[in-house]
Amino acid sequence: PVAQPNETLPALQAHPLPPSLAQWHDASGQGDYFDAIQPTNVGYLVWSHFPVSVYVEPPAEQSAEPPIRSPAESAGDRAQDWFDAVQRAIQEWTTYLPLTVVSTPDSADIVFWRRAPRIEGFSAPNFRARAAETEYQLYIQRSANAPATLSHRFTIVIRPRQSIYVEASARHELGHALGIWGHSPIATDALYFSQVRTPPPISVRDINTLRRVYEQPTRLGWPVEQ
Numbered sequence: 001p002v003a004q005p006n007e008t009l010p011a012l013q014a015h016p017l018p019p020s021l022a023q024w025h026d027a028s029g030q031g032d033y034f035d036a037i038q039p040t041n042v043g044y045l046v047w048s049h050f051p052v053s054v055y056v057e058p059p060a061e062q063s064a065e066p067p068i069r070s071p072a073e074s075a076g077d078r079a080q081d082w083f084d085a086v087q088r089a090i091q092e093w094t095t096y097l098p099l100t101v102v103s104t105p106d107s108a109d110i111v112f113w114r115r116a117p118r119i120e121g122f123s124a125p126n127f128r129a130r131a132a133e134t135e136y137q138l139y140i141q142r143s144a145n146a147p148a149t150l151s152h153r154f155t156i157v158i159r160p161r162q163s164i165y166v167e168a169s170a171r172h173e174l175g176h177a178l179g180i181w182g183h184s185p186i187a188t189d190a191l192y193f194s195q196v197r198t199p200p201p202i203s204v205r206d207i208n209t210l211r212r213v214y215e216q217p218t219r220l221g222w223p224v225e226q
Contacts, residue, residue: 002138002150010150010222014215015048020096021211032208033189037182039216042138045152046179046214047109048221051098054174055108056086082114082160089170092202096210097178110154110177112170117157131195132158132169134176140224147223168199175206179213 002009016022037044059079090099105111117133134156141151154177158169168190175191183193189203 002140004140006226007140007148008225009042010219010224012043012217012219013222014217015046015221017211017214018050018097020098021207021214024096024207024211026204026208028204030204030208032205032212033182033184033186033191034209034212036184037180037209037213039218040181042150042152042220043218044179044213044216045136045181046216046218046220047097051100052110052178053102053108054090054099054110054112055102055105056083056090056112057114059083078160079114082158082166085167086112086158086170089167089174092171093174093178096202096207108153110156110174112156112158114160115157116159131162131165132156132173134173136177149221149223150219152220165195165199168195171199171202175202175210178210180206180209184209 059082087101090101093099102108117131134154136152136154138150138152140148142148156170156173156177158166158173160166162169171190172192180191182191184191184205186192186205187194187196188200188205190200190206191209192200
């Protein structure tokens with residue numbers, strides 16, 4: 001169980017919109033796919049503290065992925081390409097929600113690992129298992145100087161052997177981790193349910209959906225009751 005026997009999970013409540021989303025306006029009226037986003041048993045998976053901290057496995061770390069290119073290309077080069085692609089995806093999303101890259105995974109809200117994803121035990125749909133997977137965990141964040149709050153953290157695993165698709169996978173999975181826990185039915189959205197030949201950037205519809213998600217109630221980020 002997430003809470004102790006003497007603790008009760010908080011009631012569903014909406015947090016104030018992050019300023020970046022509060023200021024967002026779609027003058028073109030492109031709509032969203034909010035109806036495809038399902039709440040969890042703790043409500044919508046929104047963040048209430050900013051910046052959200054993100055750790056990316058650096059090239060120096062040992063990868064579980066075997067060599068996949070010519071012997072002339074070093075594993076370090078492949079790892080650096082993967083790292084750079086994930087960093088670019090993080091920068092894209094930083095336009096819409098404050099994110100900060102941290103140097104250790106222990107305290108990060110979102111962690112990226114460079115390795116082949118495992119299927120069993122992950123929460124994301126199986127059809128993305130060969131490229132990337134995302135899961136979340138709930139926990140009670142406890143501090144001597146603040147009330148205990150219901151919190152969550154994400155783990156994202158992205159396979160290196162995707163060439164140009166690493167950045168697209170990172171963009172897609174990070175969208176899940178920022179709160180879009182579902183998929184778009186339209187191929188021009190970053191959260192489209194399947195990989196496409198020419199991966200799209202973050203779309204207006206993606207941000208319209210993200211804004212609506214952050215307007216919804218959640219138990220995350222609120223104090224547990226003693």
